Amino acid sequence: xxxxxxxxxxxxxxxxxxxxxxxxxxxxxxxxxxxxxxxxxxxxxxxxxxxxxxxxxxxxxxxxxxxxxxxxxxxxxxxxxxxxxxxxxxxxxxxxxxxxxxxxxxxxxxxxxxxxxxxxxxxxxxxxxxxxxxxxxxxxxxxxxxxxxxxxxxxxxxxxxxxxxxxxxxxxxxxxxxxxxxxxxxxxxxxxxxxxxxxxxxxxxxxxxxxxxxxxxxxxxxxxxxxxxxxxxxxxxxxxxxxxxxxxxxxxxxxxxxxxxxxxxxxxxxxxxxxxxxxxxxxxxxxxxxxxxxxxxxxxxxxxxxxxxxxxxxxxxxxxxxxxxxxxxxxxxxxxxxxxxxxxxxxxxxxxxxxxxxxxxxxxxxxxxxxxxxxxxxxxxxxxxxxxxxxxxxxxxxxxxxxxxxxxxxxxxxxxxxxxxxxxxxxxxxxxxxxxxxxxxxxxxxxxxxxxxxxxxxxxxxxxxxxxxxxxxxxxxxxxxxxxxxxxxxxxxxxxxxxxxxxxxxx
Amino acid sequence: xxxxxxxxxxxxxxxxxxxxxxxxxxxxxxxxxxxxxxxxxxxxxxxxxxxxxxxxxxxxxxxxxxxxxxxxxxxxxxxxxxxxxxxxxxxxxxxxxxxxxxxxxxxxxxxxxxxx
Numbered sequence: 240x241x242x243x244x245x246x247x248x249x250x251x252x253x254x255x256x257x258x259x260x261x262x263x264x265x266x267x268x269x270x271x272x273x274x275x276x277x278x279x280x281x282x283x284x285x286x287x288x289x290x291x292x293x294x295x296x297x298x299x300x301x302x303x304x305x306x307x308x309x310x311x312x313x314x315x316x317x318x319x320x321x322x323x324x325x326x327x328x329x330x331x332x333x334x335x336x337x338x339x340x341x342x343x344x345x346x347x348x349x350x351x352x353x354x355x356x357x358x359x360x361x362x363x364x365x366x367x368x369x370x371x372x373x374x375x376x377x378x379x380x381x382x383x384x385x386x387x388x389x390x391x392x393x394x395x396x397x398x399x400x401x402x403x404x405x406x407x408x409x410x411x412x413x414x415x416x417x418x419x420x421x422x423x424x425x426x427x428x429x430x431x432x433x434x435x436x437x438x439x440x441x442x443x444x445x446x447x448x449x450x451x452x453x454x455x456x457x458x459x460x461x462x463x464x465x466x467x468x469x470x471x472x473x474x475x476x477x478x479x480x481x482x483x484x485x486x487x488x489x490x491x492x493x494x495x496x497x498x499x500x501x502x503x504x505x506x507x508x509x510x511x512x513x514x515x516x517x518x519x520x521x522x523x524x525x526x527x528x529x530x531x532x533x534x535x536x537x538x539x540x541x542x543x544x545x546x547x548x549x550x551x552x553x554x555x556x557x558x559x560x561x562x563x564x565x566x567x568x569x570x571x572x573x574x575x576x577x578x579x580x581x582x583x584x585x586x587x588x589x590x591x592x593x594x595x596x597x598x599x600x601x602x603x604x605x606x607x608x609x610x611x612x613x614x615x616x617x618x619x620x621x622x623x624x625x626x627x628x629x630x631x632x633x634x635x636x637x638x639x640x641x642x643x644x645x646x647x648x649x650x651x652x653x654x655x656x657x658x659x660x661x662x663x664x665x666x667x668x669x670x671x672x673x674x675x676x677x678x679x680x681x682x683x684x685x686x687x688x689x690x691x692x693x694x695x696x697x698x699x700x701x702x703x704x705x706x707x708x709x710x711x712x713x714x715x716x717x718x719x720x721x722x723x724x725x726x727x728x729x730x731x732x733x734x735x736x737x738x739x740x741x742x743x744x745x746x
Numbered sequence: 747x748x749x750x751x752x753x754x755x756x757x758x759x760x761x762x763x764x765x766x767x768x769x770x771x772x773x774x775x776x777x778x779x780x781x782x783x784x785x786x787x788x789x790x791x792x793x794x795x796x797x798x799x800x801x802x803x804x805x806x807x808x809x810x811x812x813x814x815x816x817x818x819x820x821x822x823x824x825x826x827x828x829x830x831x832x833x834x835x836x837x838x839x840x841x842x843x844x845x846x847x848x849x850x851x852x853x854x855x856x857x858x859x860x861x862x
Contacts, residue, residue, distance in 0.1 A: 369822060369825075373825065373829075376829050376833075380832070380833075380836070383836060383840075387840060391843070391847045392847045392848060393848070395840060395843050395844040395847050395848065396844050396847075396848050396852070398840055398844070399771060399837070399840050399841055399844045399853050400853055400854060402833075402836065402837055402840055403766075403774050403778065403837065403853050406778050406833050406837065407766065407778065407781070409829075409833075410778070410781045410782055410785050413782075413785045413788075413789060413826055414785050414788055416789070416822070417785065417788040417789035417791075417792040417819075417822075418788075418792070420789070420792045420793075420818070420819065420822070421791070421792030421793075421794075426818075
């Protein structure tokens with residue numbers, strides 16, 4: 240049994256523990272340890288993605304109990320892709336935080352950052368619903384620390400709101416888990432899929448209620464329509480590097496929806512098959528429209544970025560709800576693109592409010608590239624993602640989806656163009672009207688961007704360009720991941736067939 | 747006993763939701779605590795309510811659910827209790843800080859939230 244699937248969780252946990260020890264030695268050793276841990280994690284994530292590309296999911300039995308009893312990690316293409324995206328995103332975030340000195344201002348920044356990565360990797364790799372809850376909590380607790388550390392005033396108010404909202408969602412998650420365990424007698428997703436398929440008719444309504452609760456929880460994380468209000472405020476008030484890392488947090492909700500409703504309540508689930516998709520399509524389209532309007536109305540780049548994050552999550556829900564391999568594959572490609580693009584916009588928003596920088600060409604040029612990419616104009620990755628998605632829409636939904644995606648793209652172009660003009664073309668001497676809610680502490684030399692921050696931005700823009708240049712292999716991987724996620728029979732078999740190495744379980 | 751547990755869960759949930767919707771930090775924290783109590787009871791009852799059955803295997807008893815109660819929900823409840831406890835502590839700290847900084851105890855974050 241290869242230990243590879245456990246590495247993306249164990250490495251950051253270990254690094255975080257070492258970082259706590261290194262804290263008293265000052266900032267430089269912490270940065271070195273953190274960077275080393277991240278490099279190792281990147282190698283592990285790449286190895287994992289290469290390994291699962293063979294098509295067989297890796298199943299890792301933690302504690303060596305059979306999957307239906309114990310805890311199992313399952314790494315398939317989808318999980319490995321998400322882990323890789325997270326780690327690739329973490330590199331520029333860490334660079335940006337170190338460059339701006341945020342890691343000095345937030346207590347335990349590096350340890351919390353690694354714990355956040357551990358939580359994210361765990362959520363993407365677990366094959367067990369209760370552990371999905373636990374890893375959600377791990378990443379949320381780390382995110383509270385990153386969001387609130389060193390903050391005060393308005394950020395504390397937004398933080399209290401964010402924490403109360405997420406604890407409520409977690410409670411609903413637990414209620415749904417209690418119901419599902421009571422009805423099916425297992426928490427392993429593969430095992431639960433089989434038991435849901437063989438459910439007696441009398442138990443179906445209660446399981447449907449539990450599935451609905453789970454859907455509410457995941458949509459709250461991903462900021463779907465009635466549950467989106469927390470996001471723009473929280474993102475606008477977070478430190479830039481943290482907000483950029485949070486670009487992947489909404490994708491956790493999207494991932495969980497895809498995983499749970501394609502696996503547990505997927506095609507083979509009898510009366511509950513494909514139950515969530517009918518709800519998600521209209522909700523996704525409505526959220527998309529609302530987020531585009533919010534983007535047009537947004538004051539300031541950070542707010543705009545927040546609404547664009549909501550819009551990208553909504554586009555993903557539309558793609559997932561179509562539930563065909565082509566559409567979900569296009570959605571996964573779009574997911575990779577939108578994560579990097581939104582993070583780049585968050586970092587740019589931070590750069591734009593530093594006095595003097597806005598008059599220079601480099602950030603403005605980067606903004607143009609990012610804006611073109613986010614709005615979905617050719618030739619960058621956003622265009623490819625949206626074109627793939629529009630191509631994959633089945634005929635009966637064409638009108639609604641095309642109108643929603645194309646209409647909102649137009650609104651986003653308007654919003655991005657206006658925000659760019661305000662941020663980068665405002666005549667000197669006039670107070671920029673895009674002033675953000677919480678001004679950053681001025682760096683020592685306000686006119687100079689520290690080089691790690693420029694590098695972080697260049698890296699994110701580079702990811703976007705690379706996604707457009709290497710679109711074919713990424714799209715092939717995304718489509719294969721979608722096929723694997725939507726046809727879970729082989730994965731379920733792999734989980735059930737994995738036997739403990741040492742112990743023989745009692746019946 | 748089923749009725750008593752069901753009533754307890756229902757009353758705790760109702761109280762929790764009511765307090766949560768008051769949107770003042772003290773009530774919100776109290777509401778979240780009640781909700782987590784209700785959830786713990788619910789998870790516990792997911793293993794079926796059985797009197798006088800041990801959750802741990804014993805010599806001389808066949809290792810089946812006829813002679814034992816399901817140990818897994820009890821383990822889940824333990825995890826849930828620990829997490830809820832930690833989160834309550836975090837919420838209290840943030841609420842106190844927010845109260846000190848903003849001069850009021852509203853838990854709403856929007857631009858429409860009342861300012862001190």
